[in-house]
Amino acid sequence: MTDEPDLGALIASRICHDLISPLGAIGNGVELLAMTAPPGPELSLISESVENAMARIRFFRLAFGASSPTHVVGRLEILSMLDAVSRGGRLRYDWDVVEDIPRATLKLVLLLTACIETALPQGGRITVSGQPEALRIQGHGPRLKIAAEAWDRLRRGMIAPDARAAEAQFAVAAAELRERARPVSIETGERGIEIRL
Numbered sequence: 001m002t003d004e005p006d007l008g009a010l011i012a013s014r015i016c017h018d019l020i021s022p023l024g025a026i027g028n029g030v031e032l033l034a035m036t037a038p039p040g041p042e043l044s045l046i047s048e049s050v051e052n053a054m055a056r057i058r059f060f061r062l063a064f065g066a067s068s069p070t071h072v073v074g075r076l077e078i079l080s081m082l083d084a085v086s087r088g089g090r091l092r093y094d095w096d097v098v099e100d101i102p103r104a105t106l107k108l109v110l111l112l113t114a115c116i117e118t119a120l121p122q123g124g125r126i127t128v129s130g131q132p133e134a135l136r137i138q139g140h141g142p143r144l145k146i147a148a149e150a151w152d153r154l155r156r157g158m159i160a161p162d163a164r165a166a167e168a169q170f171a172v173a174a175a176e177l178r179e180r181a182r183p184v185s186i187e188t189g190e191r192g193i194e195i196r197l
């Protein structure tokens with residue numbers, strides 16, 4: 001571990017922080033419009049889009065942002081965020097971890113769920129279960145699309161020198177696994193993926 005700050009994580013935290021405020025203002029504006037005009041499909045579309053954007057930013061802040069080893073995230077906060085993310089897309093999240101979880105561990109879990117998202121192009125379900133020190137992340141869907149090289153590098157904690165933005169979660173997750181020397185087991189099948197931490 002290094003004493004230098006993770007500049008990428010700090011930048012991600014700053015961007016997410018700065019975007020939440022204007023999105024919240026748009027959401028408030030939509031609520032005011034709904035009170036003065038009959039609700040229509042246009043307002044519903046804007047409202048749903050704002051909610052989804054805010055949920056994804058909360059997800060990205062926890063997955064890509066700076067994390068403190070001493071900070072703990074409560075189960076209710078995680079459930080609220082994942083429920084909001086689930087409402088906005090074809091993927092559903094089940095959080096079956098009863099205990100609160102260290103922020104640094106949650107960061108790794110969310111990065112790995114973001115990796116699983118790429119393998120479920122038609123949607124599906126992602127379930128996280130276990131205890132913070134022994135977690136299982138499962139993804140199931142009607143169709144699986146495995147980027148074999150990206151998953152192989154993740155297993156070995158390697159970062160591709162030519163990594164694309166679409167694979168950022170693989171690179172960051174690999175770096176996190178390598179820095180913590182945390183073992184990971186990844187199994188893929190016809191309809192699902194299972195990751196054990």
